[in-house]
Amino acid sequence: MLKNDTLIRALLRQPTPYTPIWIMRQAGRYLPEYNDTRARAGSFMQLCTRPDLCTEVTLQPLARFKLDAAILFSDILTIPDAMGLGLHFVEGEGPRFERPVHSEADIARLHPPDPDRELRYVMDAVWQIRRALKNELPLIGFSGSPFTLACYMVEGGASADFRTLKTLLYSRPDLLHRILDVNCRAVTAYLASQIEAGVQVVMLFDTWGGTLSAAAYREFSLAYMQRVIEALAGYRGVPKIVFTKGGGLWLDDIAAIGCDAVGLDWTMDIGEARRRTGSRVALQGNLDPAVLFASPETIRAEARRVLAAYGKGPGHVFNLGHGISQFTDPERVAALVDGVHELSREFH
Amino acid sequence: MLKNDTLIRALLRQPTPYTPIWIMRQAGRYLPEYNDTRARAGSFMQLCTRPDLCTEVTLQPLARFKLDAAILFSDILTIPDAMGLGLHFVEGEGPRFERPVHSEADIARLHPPDPDRELRYVMDAVWQIRRALKNELPLIGFSGSPFTLACYMVEGGASADFRTLKTLLYSRPDLLHRILDVNCRAVTAYLASQIEAGVQVVMLFDTWGGTLSAAAYREFSLAYMQRVIEALAGYRGVPKIVFTKGGGLWLDDIAAIGCDAVGLDWTMDIGEARRRTGSRVALQGNLDPAVLFASPETIRAEARRVLAAYGKGPGHVFNLGHGISQFTDPERVAALVDGVHELSREFH
Numbered sequence: 001m002l003k004n005d006t007l008i009r010a011l012l013r014q015p016t017p018y019t020p021i022w023i024m025r026q027a028g029r030y031l032p033e034y035n036d037t038r039a040r041a042g043s044f045m046q047l048c049t050r051p052d053l054c055t056e057v058t059l060q061p062l063a064r065f066k067l068d069a070a071i072l073f074s075d076i077l078t079i080p081d082a083m084g085l086g087l088h089f090v091e092g093e094g095p096r097f098e099r100p101v102h103s104e105a106d107i108a109r110l111h112p113p114d115p116d117r118e119l120r121y122v123m124d125a126v127w128q129i130r131r132a133l134k135n136e137l138p139l140i141g142f143s144g145s146p147f148t149l150a151c152y153m154v155e156g157g158a159s160a161d162f163r164t165l166k167t168l169l170y171s172r173p174d175l176l177h178r179i180l181d182v183n184c185r186a187v188t189a190y191l192a193s194q195i196e197a198g199v200q201v202v203m204l205f206d207t208w209g210g211t212l213s214a215a216a217y218r219e220f221s222l223a224y225m226q227r228v229i230e231a232l233a234g235y236r237g238v239p240k241i242v243f244t245k246g247g248g249l250w251l252d253d254i255a256a257i258g259c260d261a262v263g264l265d266w267t268m269d270i271g272e273a274r275r276r277t278g279s280r281v282a283l284q285g286n287l288d289p290a291v292l293f294a295s296p297e298t299i300r301a302e303a304r305r306v307l308a309a310y311g312k313g314p315g316h317v318f319n320l321g322h323g324i325s326q327f328t329d330p331e332r333v334a335a336l337v338d339g340v341h342e343l344s345r346e347f348h
Numbered sequence: 349m350l351k352n353d354t355l356i357r358a359l360l361r362q363p364t365p366y367t368p369i370w371i372m373r374q375a376g377r378y379l380p381e382y383n384d385t386r387a388r389a390g391s392f393m394q395l396c397t398r399p400d401l402c403t404e405v406t407l408q409p410l411a412r413f414k415l416d417a418a419i420l421f422s423d424i425l426t427i428p429d430a431m432g433l434g435l436h437f438v439e440g441e442g443p444r445f446e447r448p449v450h451s452e453a454d455i456a457r458l459h460p461p462d463p464d465r466e467l468r469y470v471m472d473a474v475w476q477i478r479r480a481l482k483n484e485l486p487l488i489g490f491s492g493s494p495f496t497l498a499c500y501m502v503e504g505g506a507s508a509d510f511r512t513l514k515t516l517l518y519s520r521p522d523l524l525h526r527i528l529d530v531n532c533r534a535v536t537a538y539l540a541s542q543i544e545a546g547v548q549v550v551m552l553f554d555t556w557g558g559t560l561s562a563a564a565y566r567e568f569s570l571a572y573m574q575r576v577i578e579a580l581a582g583y584r585g586v587p588k589i590v591f592t593k594g595g596g597l598w599l600d601d602i603a604a605i606g607c608d609a610v611g612l613d614w615t616m617d618i619g620e621a622r623r624r625t626g627s628r629v630a631l632q633g634n635l636d637p638a639v640l641f642a643s644p645e646t647i648r649a650e651a652r653r654v655l656a657a658y659g660k661g662p663g664h665v666f667n668l669g670h671g672i673s674q675f676t677d678p679e680r681v682a683a684l685v686d687g688v689h690e691l692s693r694e695f696h
Binding site for chain 2: 249
C-alpha cells in the first residue's frame with residue numbers, strides 16, 4: 001500500500017535499499033512556514049487543536065526534504081490537558097499546567113481521558129493527515145511516556161531538578177504509582193486510538209526518565225512503558241519505538257520490553273548499542289542536533305560516521321538524537337537528508 | 349599523619365573499616381551559616397577570593413557532620429577569571445563572563461595564568477584550611493575540566509544546548525583544540541600548585557562533557573583530562589578523581605586514563621560500574637541528591653541500596669551523584685552521613 005515503506009521495513013529489521021531518515025520535531029520552529037502557520041493559529045494549543053492546521057504543518061517539512069516519514073504534529077502533553085490540568089505555553093519557558101497535581105485528592109480525581117472524545121482533535125488530525133499523505137509515506141503517532149507525563153503533571157512544567165516529583169517518588173511512591181497507573185492506561189488508549197485512526201508507527205517519548213537512578217527508572221518509567229507496549233502488542237503491523245533521552249545505560253533493559261525499535265540520543269555510540277542489543281531491536285538515531293550548525297561537508301561526514309558506526313545491514317533508522325533546534329538553517333537539513341540517502345547505500 | 353585517612357585509603361583501594369563519605373558542594377547554600385558568611389562577604393566572588401572566609405565555609409559542614417573529607421571552597425571558573433574573562437554571578441542564573449571568547453583573536457590572546465600569582469588567593473586558602481584542619485581530615489582540591497571551562501568561556505555562561513560551543517566544535521575544531529590546550533596547561537599548573545600548597549586529593553569536575561557524542565567526548569574532553577592526569581602522575585601519594593556528569597556510558601574509557609577513582613552520577617548502577625571497571629579504579633558516588641528530600645528512613649534505605657550494589661570490599665567512596673541541592677534540610681544530611689558510616693561496616 002505505502003509507496004515508500006522504507007521506515008516500516010527498517011523498524012522491522014527487514015532489508016532496505018538505503019537508511020530511512022526522519023527528524024524529531026521536523027515540523028517546527030526552524031521552518032519559516034511553520035512560524036507563519038503558528039502565528040495564524042494564535043497560540044500553540046490552538047495550533048494543536050485544529051486538525052487542518054496540524055495537517056498543514058505536518059506536511060511542511062515533506063515539501064522541502066525527501067524525508068521517509070511524516071510525524072503527527074501534536075504535543076506530548078495533550079493527555080494531561082484532557083485530564084483537566086489546563087495546559088498552556090509561556091513564551092521562552094515551555095509548557096505549564098494551571099492545575100498541577102499536588103494533593104492525594106488531586107491524584108484520586110485523575111482519570112484516563114476517552115481519546116475518541118476528549119482527544120478527538122488528535123484523531124481528526126491523524127485522519128486528515130493520512131488522507132493528505134495519499135499513502136506516499138508512513139505516518140508516525142506518538143505519546144509522552146507515563147513517567148514523563150507525570151513529571152509535568154506534578155511539577156506543573158519543566159524543571160531543572162524535578163524536586164517536587166522526586167520528593168513524591170522517594171516519600172510517597174504509592175501515590176506516584178497511582179498517577180503512573182492512570183497515565184499508563186491513558187497512553188495505551190490514546191495510542192490505540194491513533195492506530196485505529198491511521199498512524200502506522202507509534203513512538204513513546206520518555207524525555208525525563210533519564211533523570212532517574214537505574215533502579216527508579218526501572219520501577220517508575222520502564223515498567224509502565226512495558227505495560228503500554230504489551231497492551232499494544234495486538235497491533236502487529238505497527239512498529240513501536242521507545243525513546244528515553246539519557247537512557248543509553250539501560251539500553252539492554254529497554255530493548256527487552258517488547259518494542260520493535262529503541263531511539264538513542266547522541267551520547268551513545270550506535271555501534272556499541274547495536275553490539276549490545278544484537279538483533280532484538282532496530283535502532284533509531286543518533287546524530288547530535290548541533291551538527292546541523294556546521295557546514296554541509298561536516299554534516300555529511302558526521303552522518304557518515306553514524307552510518308558507519310551502525311554498520312552494514314538492516315535495522316537502522318536515521319534521526320537526530322533529540323529534537324531539531326529552532327536555530328537550524330533548513331538548508332542544512334536538506335544536506336543531511338540527501339547525505340543519508342546517498343551515503344547509506346553502501347551499507348545495504 | 350592524617351588522623352582520619354579513610355578517604356585516601358578508599359581512593360587507593362586499600363581496606364577501610366567503613367565506607368568514607370563526603371558530599372559534593374557540602375559547603376553550600378543549604379547551610380544557614382554558609383548563607384550568613386556569604387552575605388557578609390558581599391558577592392560570591394568576594395567570598396571565593398578571601399582565604400579567611402573560604403576557610404570558614406570549608407569548615408562549616410565539618411562542624412555539623414562526621415564527614416571524612418574537607419573540600420576546598422572555591423569555584424570551578426577561577427581559571428578563566430584569572431585569564432581576564434571577568435567572572436561574575438547573576439542571581440538565579442549562575443556564572444557569567446563579561447568577555448567570553450568569541451573570535452580567533454580572543455583565542456590567540458589566551459594564556460594559562462600563573463596559579464601562584466594570579467590565583468594566589470586559592471593557594472592561600474588551601475594553606476589556611478590545612479592549618480585549620482590540623483591533620484584531622486584530608487583536604488580535596490579541584491578544578492573544572494579543560495572542556496567544561498571551555499564551555500563557559502565560549503558560551504559566556506551556562507547553556508541549555510551549548511549551541512555556540514558546539515558550532516565551534518563542529519565548524520572549527522582547530523580553534524576549540526587551541527582553547528583546550530591552553531586550559532589543559534592551566535588546569536595542570538593549577539592542580540599542581542594546589543598540591544604543593546597542601547591539598548591531599550585532587551578532582552576534575554567535567555560538568556558538561558556528558559553533553560557530547562561519544563566520539564566528541566573522547567576527542568574534546570577525555571583526551572585533555574588524560575593529559576592533566578598524566579602530567580600530575582608524579583604526585584604519587586595524591587589520589588586523582590575524574591567525574592564526568594552523564595559519563596556512565598564511557599566509564600571504561602574514563603577508568604583507563606590513569607586516574608585513581610571515577611566519580612559516578614546517580615543514573616548508573618554502581619554495582620554494574622564496579623563489574624565494568626574491575627579493580628582498575630575506585631568509584632565515588634552515587635546517591636540521587638533528591639533522596640535527601642525524603643524521610644531519614646528512606647535516606648538510610650537508599651544509601652544501603654548503593655552500598656549493597658557496590659558490595660563488599662574496598663574502593664568505594666560514598667557521595668551524592670551531583671552537588672547537594674540548596675533546598676536540602678541539613679538534618680537529612682546528618683541522617684545520610686551517620687547512616688553510611690553505620691550501614692557500611694558490614695561491607696568491610
